[in-house]
Amino acid sequence: MTTQDHILVVDDDPDICTLVSDFLEKNGFKVSVAMDGKGLQEVLSNSSIDLIVLDLMLPDEDGLVLCRNLRSRSNIPVVILSAKGGEMDRIIGLEMGADDYLPKPFHPRELLARVKSVLRRARTQPEDSLESEQNACYRFAGWTLDVPTRQLYSPSGDKIFLSGGEFSLIMVFLNYPNRVLPRDQLLTFAHGREIEPFDRTIDMQVSRLRKRLQDDPKSPSLIKTVRSVGYVFSARVERGEPVS
Amino acid sequence: MVEPDRISVVIDQDLESILPGYLANRQKDLLQITKDLQTGDFVSLQTMGHRMKGSGTGYGLNEVSKIGQEMEEAAKAHDGEQISKLAAELTTYLQCIDIVYKEL
Known part of the structure; x- marks a missing residue:
């Protein structure tokens, strides 16, 4: 740590903001505080932040969506500090891009x-890891997805159009291949929102994506249905240099 | 009338400057609990319990987190009687604690 490290604490509870900011300041950090998602954006646009301590239950935005959006455009490390301390909450938080997850109640020394x-970990990683991910190219079952151009190529080299939603969905599958992804998790990963009762958004998008991938819906080989749970992308995925 | 036993609580001395403010906020909570029970505002009571649960241990007051958790659950169940008991418990706790600041 250096005395220049600037931490942004995002929490709607003033007592938590006081506790965390005071404790971190006493230990040599510069600290800014935001009480909601709007405040977070304001601080980010005006300051250089080294790490964000993020609560999930904010009054104006879902912290998980904020985390996912942050991760899509920056490498700022995120530590989630949340009363949602269940195993699945922690797994989802980490998979949405958080670097660590500490459930409340917590001890400030542990934080x-x-x-x-x-x-420490952030400093040992190359700064362009996000950039390299956004400049990647994925290859699977003869197919190629060029991320910078958002272009999908069939095994015969044809260009296949993908909508924004289909692109987001296939990116989730390519990042988590051969793993059962529940429907609610897919919706959160791909679109940053929670599933609602009778929500068929993911099923419809999977159906459209199967058509794009020429995957037989009656006997799919790439996107397989796991009954009552979700889907699994069944292919070996390789990441390489972009086509363009 | 029997005086309740004093409770000695050891707190990290790094928290010495902010703990009085935290305890004052809990006194405000007690006033708010009375108002919310009168108006039946269980959403406010649930939020209050949730926040006490999340912050108490951080300030070295595990009992506040415990009472907060129970209050959050009672508010979810719209159990005003239980919330009144918990408010009385919190009142007693705040009256009986003797804070000892130490380097931890």
């Missing part, structure tokens, strides 16, 4: 240790 640890 301090985790903040230091995440900052």
Whole structure:
């Protein structure tokens, strides 16, 4: 840690903001505070932030969506500090791009240790890891997805159009191949929102994506249905240099 | 009338400057609980319990987190009687604690 490290604490509880900011300041950090998602954006646009301590239950936005959006455009490390402490909550938080997850109630010394640890790890990683992901090309079962151009190529080299939603969905599948992804998780990963009762958005998008991939819906080989759960993308996926 | 036993609580001395403010906020919570029970505002009570649960242990007051958790659950169940009991418990706790600040 250096005395220049600037931490942004995002929490709607003033007592938590006071506790965390005071404790981190006493340990040499510069700290800014935001009480909601709008405040977070304001601080980010005006300051250089080294790490964000993020609550999930904010009054104006879902912290998970904020985390996912942050991760899609920046490498700023995120430590989630949330009362949602269940196993699935932690898994989803980490898979949405958080670098660490500390459930409330918490001890400030443990938070301090985790903040230091995440900052240490962030410094040892190449700064362009996000850029390299956005410049990647995925190959699977003869297909190629060129991420910078969002272009899908069939095994015979034909260009296949993908809508924005289909592109988001296939990116989730390509990042989590050969793994059962529940429908609610797919919706959160691909679109950053929670599933609602009778919500068929994901099923419809999977159906359209299967058509694009010429995957027989009656006997799919790429996107397989896991009954009552969700889907699994069944292919070996390789990541390489972009086509263009 | 029997005086309740004093409760000694050891707190990290790094929290010495902010703990009085935290305890004052809990006194405000007690006033708010009375108002919310009168108006039947269980959403406010649930939020209050949720926040106490999340913050108490951080300030070294595990009992506040415990009472907060129970209050959150009672508010979800619209159980005003239980919330009144928990408010009395919190009142007693705040009256009986002797804070000892130490380097931890």
